[in-house]
Amino acid sequence: GAVVSQHPSRVICKSGTSVKIECRSLDFQATTMFWYRQFPKKSLMLMATSNEGSKATYEQGVEKDKFLINHASLTLSTLTVTSAHPEDSSFYICSARDRGGLTGELFFGEGSRLTVL
Amino acid sequence: AQSVTQLDSHVSVSEGTPVLLRCNYSSSYSPSLFWYVQHPNKGLQLLLKYTSAATLVKGINGFEAEFKKSETSFHLTKPSAHMSDAAEYFCVVSDRGGYNKLIFGAGTRLAVHP
Numbered sequence: 001g002a003v004v005s006q007h008p009s010r011v012i013c014k015s016g017t018s019v020k021i022e023c024r025s026l027d028f029q030a031t032t033m034f035w036y037r038q039f040p041k042k043s044l045m046l047m048a049t050s051n052e053g054s055k056a057t058y059e060q061g062v063e064k065d066k067f068l069i070n071h072a073s074l075t076l077s078t079l080t081v082t083s084a085h086p087e088d089s090s091f092y093i094c095s096a097r098d099r100g101g102l103t104g105e106l107f108f109g110e111g112s113r114l115t116v117l
Numbered sequence: 118a119q120s121v122t123q124l125d126s127h128v129s130v131s132e133g134t135p136v137l138l139r140c141n142y143s144s145s146y147s148p149s150l151f152w153y154v155q156h157p158n159k160g161l162q163l164l165l166k167y168t169s170a171a172t173l174v175k176g177i178n179g180f181e182a183e184f185k186k187s188e189t190s191f192h193l194t195k196p197s198a199h200m201s202d203a204a205e206y207f208c209v210v211s212d213r214g215g216y217n218k219l220i221f222g223a224g225t226r227l228a229v230h231p
Contacts, residue, residue: 004160006160034218034219041226042223042224043207043221043222043223043224044161044207044221045221046218046219046220049218091158093160093161095161095219105163105166106219108153108160108161108162109160110159110160111158111159111160113158
């Protein structure tokens, strides 16, 4: 199946700094990518939908200025957590839909665990 | 509006015995339904999906699920559990009204005992 890569898989940062997480579709083009946040032992919460070449669409309650999303190419979307605080510590997962796929299946990255000290 | 309810937060079975993970959905449209599995600190892997074709769907690793419209259910089953099946399982419905975002159930943690 198609592969979605996230980097870094783990990151620890100090409070107040910004952290960028990359999501890449390795063997397909993705016009749409999704960013999810997962709290410990909880389900995935959709944060935003990232569309190539346009602004991301954020879910209700998600701060746009806090979680900056850029989808500059058909294979890369980035999530930047700005001025991170301990409450931003979480597991962030991206998914991507194969632009040329027939089923519309979403492929998920392995996730990025952010710890803010 | 779409929603998914996973009826059990935890399920524990013995190795070699059947697995049943329950899921009910609510949808204004003809839904697409999925089961994903997540192992600790990992991303999600698609087990199987229903997209208005056969109501009995077979997936990977011996799992299958049956779409029952009259019961609005999509329960996941496996005849014989393996230790490697221990993981978190998510039932998911696709929102067809917008940009096909996925709506996740709360998850069911499956434990498999020797």
